[in-house]
Amino acid sequence: MRRKRKETRVPVLDAGTQPLIEMTGNRQITVEGSTGILLYESDNIKVNTTGPVMSFFGRGLSLRCITGSSVEISGFVNRIDFIT
């Protein structure tokens, strides 16, 4: 008798279109896949990405490096919002 195999759904990782976030504690964040800076203030930085808009809240936030596809943020990050 043939046993019916249980199907499991594996989430698909779309590394080509989704942004990649790399955090070092809450002091440094690298966002790869950014498409632009929407807001740049010392307590809030909003980054537009290929996915949702990311909003980083904290204090003493600054952009250490900006390139066409990545952003590096440093400072004390308290909260990250994903705005869809």
Place this chain on the structure above:
Amino acid sequence: MLLKLLRYLRGYVCFKASGRFPERFLNSAAVGALNLWDAYPSEGGISGKMSASDYRRARHIARRSGTRLKITKKRGLPFVIKKHSDRIGLPIGALAGAVLLIVLSQFIWTVDIVGAKTVSDSRIRQALESCGVYPGGFKGAVDVMSAQRDVQFEIDELSWVSINTLGCKSTVDVREKAKKSDVQNDASPCNIKAKRDGVITKINAANGFNAVEVGSGVAKGDLLVSGVMPTQQDTIRFVRAKAEVYADFNSKYELKIPKSYNYYSLSENKTNRNELNFLWLSFPVSLNFRSFPESVSTVCRKNLALDGNVLPLGITTQTTRGLDELSVALTPEQASLSFEKSLLLNEVFENGDCAVKSRLITIEDERDHYLCRCDSLYNQNIAQTVDFSVTEN
């Protein structure tokens, strides 16, 4: 650090981007591959830094993104050069300074001698100078191995010489040879003989056979204490004679002192000539053409010292003093005083180890001079050790 240096060399500007959406400028700059750094939000916009060469392109991007770009500071070498471009002396001076530094670093500035105890520094310096190691000597012309060998050959007391030149300073390490100890061979027999004529006054014999007695007159070379001692078995024994033999002897000292004579005395007139010395170069600092018919001169050199190192920069002062010719006529008392001084000097240098027992001074007034005589009686240890060898048949 290296990045900062490169940015300084290329030149960079501090800017402020102001407008309704200054973030658009950041995005456009990132897309346009503009290199921005230290971007931070400031009042009414965003401030940051960018390379000076990118600024022209950045203005175009800022205009398209609707922001106003303003330079707040200019930093870096290109701006410094531009600022001082009308001062032609500055680069020429800097170039001349660099050339001077390169040229002067090819020469020895100071020579330090380490380790010399009994051999004088000046003797070692003299030997080093003949090998080209001296303040002002060209470093490239010094063959270190040959110089070390030559100095060691020239100064026999040195057992090891090492010349180390670091920068413009030559340090010469030397080691002296260990001296042979003055250990006497007490086993070899010897006699005590008289080293001058005299009458014996005292004999302190520690070892040996007395050949003379107190009161006997001896001549130079006479045997005083013998190293050949008879034994009770009618044989002889050779010993090393040891004794102090004191004897009286007479000495005459005569001196003619002219009644009047001329001599040169230092006058108050003097001139100083200063020269600035640098390595082998001398530059006159003060000009003084005053001269004297009779003069003596002294030279004093003072060098600049920094952190214990004597630099080859200093001032040489040559002082020339005029001489006045003076005439002096002596009285008998003055002549006597002068003779006594001369006599004292004679006793110190000629008979320094003698005790003076008596002294008779006579001064005769002759035609153009005083004839001074002194008859002295001295007492001295006249013992002199003379070794002899014994051959057994």
